[in-house]
Amino acid sequence: MENRSIEINEYLYVYTMGLEERSLCRLEQRMLFGQETDNLIKSTRMVEPSRSPFIKGRLSILYYGDSIEEIVKQVSQIELDNKTFKVVYIKINDLPKNQKIEFEDQRVIEKEVGWNIIGEAEMRNPDVLFGIIPFQGRWYFGSYLDSESVWLHHAKKPQEYSTALSTRLARAVVNIAAPDPAGVSIIDPCCGIGTVLVEALSMGVAINGADRNPLAVKGARENIAHFNYHGEVVVQDIAEQEGHYDIAIVDMPYNLYSSATVEEQYTIIKHARRIADRVVILTIEDMDEMILKAGFTIVDRCVANKGLNALFSRQVIVCE
Numbered sequence: 001m002e003n004r005s006i007e008i009n010e011y012l013y014v015y016t017m018g019l020e021e022r023s024l025c026r027l028e029q030r031m032l033f034g035q036e037t038d039n040l041i042k043s044t045r046m047v048e049p050s051r052s053p054f055i056k057g058r059l060s061i062l063y064y065g066d067s068i069e070e071i072v073k074q075v076s077q078i079e080l081d082n083k084t085f086k087v088v089y090i091k092i093n094d095l096p097k098n099q100k101i102e103f104e105d106q107r108v109i110e111k112e113v114g115w116n117i118i119g120e121a122e123m124r125n126p127d128v129l130f131g132i133i134p135f136q137g138r139w140y141f142g143s144y145l146d147s148e149s150v151w152l153h154h155a156k157k158p159q160e161y162s163t164a165l166s167t168r169l170a171r172a173v174v175n176i177a178a179p180d181p182a183g184v185s186i187i188d189p190c191c192g193i194g195t196v197l198v199e200a201l202s203m204g205v206a207i208n209g210a211d212r213n214p215l216a217v218k219g220a221r222e223n224i225a226h227f228n229y230h231g232e233v234v235v236q237d238i239a240e241q242e243g244h245y246d247i248a249i250v251d252m253p254y255n256l257y258s259s260a261t262v263e264e265q266y267t268i269i270k271h272a273r274r275i276a277d278r279v280v281i282l283t284i285e286d287m288d289e290m291i292l293k294a295g296f297t298i299v300d301r302c303v304a305n306k307g308l309n310a311l312f313s314r315q316v317i318v319c320e
């Protein structure tokens with residue numbers, strides 16, 4: 001048998017999402033991985049699983065094979081250096097019926113693989129967690145990292161307001177805007193109480209915030225400090241922004257709740273074009289005409305619903 005060990009340079013990302021989030025999740029997948037799926041993405045790109053609100057975990061692929069037997073033969077090569085381990089069968093949502101593996105069979109697979117790993121198994125607190133996943137007719141085995149739902153903590157912040165984005169949407173939007181954030185300059189020029197800022201900063205993404213409303217700025221600063229993140233937020237109208245950024249994330253004020261006129265909306269879009277090369281616009285109204293008039297090209301988009309019974313949905317529009 002050929003040795004099918006791959007030096008860890010391939011990963012399987014396990015996804016889980018609600019139906020109403022599918023369009024948003026897929027846009028984030030296209031930006032992060034250049035592909036889209038409902039349950040698993042295989043990629044050479046390493047992304048922290050906690051970055052995406054839709055990624056459940058990441059398998060760093062060590063071995064693959066056409067059968068469990070092929071995996072079993074390979075796992076005996078693992079050297080654990082006295083570390084304890086556990087093997088889990090990673091459940092995938094929505095597998096077609098003929099590919100479903102029943103609960104009892106999942107436990108059998110875990111045991112069969114685990115027995116062939118030289119070392120001490122530990123069910124509660126293992127030093128190393130291994131995962132095994134069926135994908136496109138093959139089996140994949142490797143170390144498995146669960147995602148932490150960081151954005152859940154951010155949902156309870158000292159300052160709230162009704163037009164704020166959900167933390168999941170804000171987090172996905174940061175990934176859509178800046179799939180490779182290292183060394184990239186980013187601004188949220190209409191930051192409100194800072195939902196986008198908090199998500200970006202929690203991922204180590206450097207971002208500046210501004211809003212023309214001093215109360216919003218105060219709230220954003222308070223929210224950022226509450227989670228012990230550090231970021232600059234200033235009171236400034238987008239028209240007064242002088243710097244230039246690689247990326248801007250603009251959650252548009254809308255007529256439904258705040259009193260943005262069409263002219264004001266167009267002014268914001270025009271200035272966003274002036275201050276950044278790439279802009280992700282969030283809007284509940286159709287603004288394509290304005291966006292194109294401001295000189296943008298729309299490179300991708302999705303619709304993010306607030307929930308299945310949502311009164312309105314937000315469009316997420318990637319413009320360059």
Ligand SMILES: C[S@@+](CC[C@H](N)C(=O)[O-])C[C@H]1O[C@@H](n2cnc3c(N)ncnc32)[C@H](O)[C@@H]1O
Pocket residue numbers: 163164165189190191192193194195196210211212213216236237238239251252253254268
């Ligand atoms: C929809 S809210 C942003 C909400 C924010 N994403 C959040 O989740 O907290 C739009 C914000 O744009 C701000 N705004 C409106 N016109 C602006 C302008 N010309 N320059 C800067 N900020 C502006 C408003 O004060 C408001 O806080």
